[in-house]
Amino acid sequence: MKRLDDEPTKSGNRTSLSDQLPNGDSVTQRSPVALLQGLRLCQGAWNPGSPWDRQGAHAALWGRPPGSFLVVSDSSSQNKLLCVSVDDQAKKVQDFPIIHTGSAQRLNTSHLAFSDLLQLVIFYTLSRDVLPLCLSVPSWVCGLTEQPEHLVSPLGPKAWLCPSSDLPSDTMSPGTPDTQDTVMCTIQLTAANGALCFINPLYLQEHGDDWLTHSSVSTNLNNRPFSKRERRLSTARAWSGAGLKKRTESVEDSSATLDSSAGSLVQNPVSPMTPTGVVLRRASSSSISDPQKRVSADSIGSPVPQSPHRVSWVEDKLWMNPPAPSSLLHPPCLEFDSLSMSSIDEEPDPEPSVSPSNVQNSPRLQLADKVKNRLSAVGQALGGLMSPQKRLSKRVQEMSERKGNPFAEALRGFVEQTLKTRDVCSVTSTEMLQEVRSSLTALRETLYDSVEIQIIIDSLGDVPDFELDTMLEHALHKVALKPLYSHLYECMKTARQQDGSLQRLQVNQHTLVGRSLEELEGTAGAGVPDAAMLEKIQQRWATMHQQYSPQKKVELLLKVCKNIYHSMTVNAKPGAVFGADDFLPCLTWVLLRSDVVTLQIDTDYMMELLDPSQLQGEGGYYLTSLYASLFYISSFRSRLATRQLSAEAQKSLSQWHRRRTLHCNQSRRSRNRRTIRRHRSGERVEEDSEEVNASASKQRDGDGAHAGDVTETLQSLTESSREEKEEEQNGRSED
Amino acid sequence: MSARGNARTNGNLPQTKICQFKLVLLGDMAVGKSSLVLRFVKGQFDEFQETTIGAAFLAQSVCLDDTTVKFEIWDTAGQERYHSLAPMYYRGAQAAIVVFDITKPETFERAKAWVKELQRQASPNIVIALAGNKSDLADKRLVEYEEAQTYAEDTGLLFMETSAKTAMNVNELFLAIAKKMPKTDTQNPTHAARHRGVNLQDPDAQSSRSCCGN
Numbered sequence: 001m002k003r004l005d006d007e008p009t010k011s012g013n014r015t016s017l018s019d020q021l022p023n024g025d026s027v028t029q030r031s032p033v034a035l036l037q038g039l040r041l042c043q044g045a046w047n048p049g050s051p052w053d054r055q056g057a058h059a060a061l062w063g064r065p066p067g068s069f070l071v072v073s074d075s076s077s078q079n080k081l082l083c084v085s086v087d088d089q090a091k092k093v094q095d096f097p098i099i100h101t102g103s104a105q106r107l108n109t110s111h112l113a114f115s116d117l118l119q120l121v122i123f124y125t126l127s128r129d130v131l132p133l134c135l136s137v138p139s140w141v142c143g144l145t146e147q148p149e150h151l152v153s154p155l156g157p158k159a160w161l162c163p164s165s166d167l168p169s170d171t172m173s174p175g176t177p178d179t180q181d182t183v184m185c186t187i188q189l190t191a192a193n194g195a196l197c198f199i200n201p202l203y204l205q206e207h208g209d210d211w212l213t214h215s216s217v218s219t220n221l222n223n224r225p226f227s228k229r230e231r232r233l234s235t236a237r238a239w240s241g242a243g244l245k246k247r248t249e250s251v252e253d254s255s256a257t258l259d260s261s262a263g264s265l266v267q268n269p270v271s272p273m274t275p276t277g278v279v280l281r282r283a284s285s286s287s288i289s290d291p292q293k294r295v296s297a298d299s300i301g302s303p304v305p306q307s308p309h310r311v312s313w314v315e316d317k318l319w320m321n322p323p324a325p326s327s328l329l330h331p332p333c334l335e336f337d338s339l340s341m342s343s344i345d346e347e348p349d350p351e352p353s354v355s356p357s358n359v360q361n362s363p364r365l366q367l368a369d370k371v372k373n374r375l376s377a378v379g380q381a382l383g384g385l386m387s388p389q390k391r392l393s394k395r396v397q398e399m400s401e402r403k404g405n406p407f408a409e410a411l412r413g414f415v416e417q418t419l420k421t422r423d424v425c426s427v428t429s430t431e432m433l434q435e436v437r438s439s440l441t442a443l444r445e446t447l448y449d450s451v452e453i454q455i456i457i458d459s460l461g462d463v464p465d466f467e468l469d470t471m472l473e474h475a476l477h478k479v480a481l482k483p484l485y486s487h488l489y490e491c492m493k494t495a496r497q498q499d500g501s502l503q504r505l506q507v508n509q510h511t512l513v514g515r516s517l518e519e520l521e522g523t524a525g526a527g528v529p530d531a532a533m534l535e536k537i538q539q540r541w542a543t544m545h546q547q548y549s550p551q552k553k554v555e556l557l558l559k560v561c562k563n564i565y566h567s568m569t570v571n572a573k574p575g576a577v578f579g580a581d582d583f584l585p586c587l588t589w590v591l592l593r594s595d596v597v598t599l600q601i602d603t604d605y606m607m608e609l610l611d612p613s614q615l616q617g618e619g620g621y622y623l624t625s626l627y628a629s630l631f632y633i634s635s636f637r638s639r640l641a642t643r644q645l646s647a648e649a650q651k652s653l654s655q656w657h658r659r660r661t662l663h664c665n666q667s668r669r670s671r672n673r674r675t676i677r678r679h680r681s682g683e684r685v686e687e688d689s690e691e692v693n694a695s696a697s698k699q700r701d702g703d704g705a706h707a708g709d710v711t712e713t714l715q716s717l718t719e720s721s722r723e724e725k726e727e728e729q730n731g732r733s734e735d
Numbered sequence: 736m737s738a739r740g741n742a743r744t745n746g747n748l749p750q751t752k753i754c755q756f757k758l759v760l761l762g763d764m765a766v767g768k769s770s771l772v773l774r775f776v777k778g779q780f781d782e783f784q785e786t787t788i789g790a791a792f793l794a795q796s797v798c799l800d801d802t803t804v805k806f807e808i809w810d811t812a813g814q815e816r817y818h819s820l821a822p823m824y825y826r827g828a829q830a831a832i833v834v835f836d837i838t839k840p841e842t843f844e845r846a847k848a849w850v851k852e853l854q855r856q857a858s859p860n861i862v863i864a865l866a867g868n869k870s871d872l873a874d875k876r877l878v879e880y881e882e883a884q885t886y887a888e889d890t891g892l893l894f895m896e897t898s899a900k901t902a903m904n905v906n907e908l909f910l911a912i913a914k915k916m917p918k919t920d921t922q923n924p925t926h927a928a929r930h931r932g933v934n935l936q937d938p939d940a941q942s943s944r945s946c947c948g949n
Contacts, residue, residue, distance in 0.1 A: 521764075523764070523765070561789065562789070578769070578790055579768055579790045580769070580791040580812045580813075581768070581812050583812075584817055585817075616827075617794075617807060621791065621792035621807075622792065627823060628820035632817065657822070
């Protein structure tokens with residue numbers, strides 16, 4: 001993690017900074033980074049040493065253009081003074097004492113604190129805050145990059161304030177902020193694409209991160225129309241999709257060293273000596289913790305929130321190229337939660353389909369695109385810093401540790417109960433997992449009923465319920481499944497060993513492992529993973545096994561599937577399309593070279609414990625494929641060859657099917673409970689249709705005890721004696 | 736009382752319904768299942784296209800008047816030996832396309848078997864479409880249009896001859912399916928979870944929401 005302001009004595013850093021700036025001459029002028037650089041190089045000019053005092057500064061500033069300033073030592077106190085010419089007509093110069101509190105500096109009338117003087121000054125050149133106007137900097141300052149020692153050292157306050165030093169009042173006038181160049185917003189944040197990120201750890205310490213998630217993007221969106229997609233980026237980055245990933249990569253890389261979540265950042269603020277960004281503080285009212293305030297600030301498109309915590313977002317929109325030196329410009333302590341499916345793309349992957357809008361690859365972007373990208377950078381940064389998921393997880397964690405809390409009690413009961421099932425042989429692992437699943441659903445309901453969680457959910461704004469479910473599930477996994485998953489693995493393994501299915505799986509693996517892709521009826525032209533890729537896949541399987549969260553497991557599964565697709569494509573004819581005909585044999589081929597026993601455990605774990613809504617979509621599809629492929633291996637009969645599955649296996653499949661359908665209904669019922677709270681009339685419709693559905697599924701499944709047999713029989717109809725059996729089955733149904 | 740509902744803003748939401756359906760693709764190996772779907776997905780507007788890791792699972796939306804119909808398309812392996820795995824894929828599907836190759840009669844027979852299986856075992860209200868693919872190879876045709884058409888009528892299926900190569904009838908097929916889907920989709924349990932959040936955008940539902948939101 002680097003600081004924005006390197007020590008002024010380290011010239012090496014200066015050069016590297018300027019070298020890395022991708023801007024051409026014409027655009028360098030007004031970029032915040034150039035400004036920062038320039039101001040640092042000529043600090044001696046605006047912050048002169050010993051002989052200079054208040055009187056001298058006032059004399060020098062007298063009659064200078066508004067915004068001209070000097071920082072001098074105040075002889076009457078230990079503090080420094082920011083002397084600003086506020087009105088050249090009236091020849092008025094005002095003093096603003098700068099107060100040191102610990103290692104932070106701030107104007108005494110403001111609560112925005114900065115880790116050093118330079119940052120303070122640059123902030124006030126960009127934002128007025130408590131000043132009557134922005135500080136003004138001679139335009140040549142931005143050009144100060146080359147050979148700074150020679151150029152700058154002779155410069156003193158005289159040169160700094162010299163009217164001849166090309167001070168174009170139209171662009172520099174702080175009283176009339178150039179709206180074309182600055183976008184005023186609630187947060188000064190320019191992350192991945194190279195503007196400055198001003199985040200105040202002290203502020204976070206004091207007020208938490210909630211305020212950031214709300215007012216930030218909304219104000220800035222006032223300036224332009226925005227799409228829902230962009231808005232989602234601000235509050236729901238976790239779902240923002242794979243295409244956005246590339247833009248966040250650089251941020252992620254460097255922030256990887258900071259494992260602290262936004263939550264722990266609040267608890268353990270970065271030492272004031274090491275912040276990357278300018279430390280911003282501003283007087284805040286006591287209403288910060290009032291959730292109503294937060295909610296009111298939340299509505300998108302509302303006027304600038306009247307929040308007392310408003311700070312400014314300034315960026316240089318002339319930055320046309322994607323800026324390289326992102327490493328210098330990282331927002332502090334970003335952690336992007338890896339819930340997002342976009343983490344699938346974390347490695348360079350040659351597949352073209354992944355990133356529809358890769359900023360790094362497009363050398364020059366249209367302004368609109370750029371603004372959009374910048375917005376998403378903001379959204380991503382915010383999402384990382386205060387992801388709603390983190391807030392929920394943190395709160396759930398806190399609740400789980402609180403004595404007497406109903407949720408904590410329920411959770412403890414559940415964990416203890418589940419751990420006790422170890423020695424009860426009568427309970428199958430499936431039953432146990434079903435218990436766990438329904439307990440998770442019940443615990444989630446408890447969370448929904450809790451006021452604390454409600455407050456967070458309310459503050460998130462427009463998040464579809466299924467996403468809320470997913471987020472709460474995720475939060476729940478940490479407190480409920482983490483203490484249990486090794487125990488669950490053990491029980492599952494024991495059970496599957498006792499019923500012989502693991503042995504069967506291994507025997508069949510042994511039988512099949514020699515078969516080529518063609519023998520598995522893989523299609524010609526599709527490749528299989530080479531040794532290196534296979535190794536990588538094995539590592540992913542291992543990581544998958546270590547996850548306690550079924551969601552995380554699915555994410556890893558998707559990564560493996562992506563690797564398999566890659567191997568299929570890599571030597572194929574260009575334009576070849578690989579669907580399930582090609583993928584399933586390839587997956588099977590990979591599984592035959594993997595630890596099928598562990599994979600079976602993991603598959604069961606996912607199949608039984610995922611929230612029903614997550615059994616759909618891409619994750620659901622590839623989980624189904626994994627399940628199907630393992631099923632194919634374990635049920636393989638070399639002599640009967642093709643389609644026949646053992647009755648036993650079919651039974652387990654149909655049971656699973658019914659079980660999960662039941663879960664869905666169960667889950668929907670609980671959801672309807674919530675719906676009742678929200679809108680009663682809409683709920684009735686759903687209930688009706690549920691009845692229809694329930695009766696329909698009854699019809700389908702037949703009556704309780706026979707259901708398994710019926711399905712089993714239905715399944716086996718694919719065999720040669722199909723017609724005959726069908727009649728038999730029909731007869732049975734009619735009975 | 737309904738704090739969760741209150742927090743939502745409706746102002747910027749589109750006034751269209753979004754319905755999401757699981758569609759399963761069945762058919763013999765190499766009849767062009769993937770090509771057909773890929774033609775559909777790639778031929779549509781990019782804005783509705785969702786990036787997926789591979790062509791075995793694709794998602795695509797089509798717009799119908801006031802409704803956006805989103806299909807999650809599950810491809811299945813057509814090989815005989817993987818046949819028994821198909822129920823895992825068509826479980827909970829609300830639509831299916833059974834594909835055959837008009838130049839290979841055996842794939843038509845196989846398609847009929849799939850239809851039979853679906854009608855017996857899949858969701859009771861599943862919308863099934865039969866696609867006679869590779870219609871661009873008319874000179875090699877071995878399954879007559881009328882034959883398939885008659886079969887589809889008798890069995891209550893949508894039927895079209897398609898060509899993934901020339902894109903003939905590809906979009907039409909999906910549109911026809913979309914039109915046939917129940918637009919108030921609440922009857923499928925596996926579907927409802929994801930769907931319910933979207934349902935709130937239904938203009939019909941909004942009135943009821945606003946009155947009990949307070």
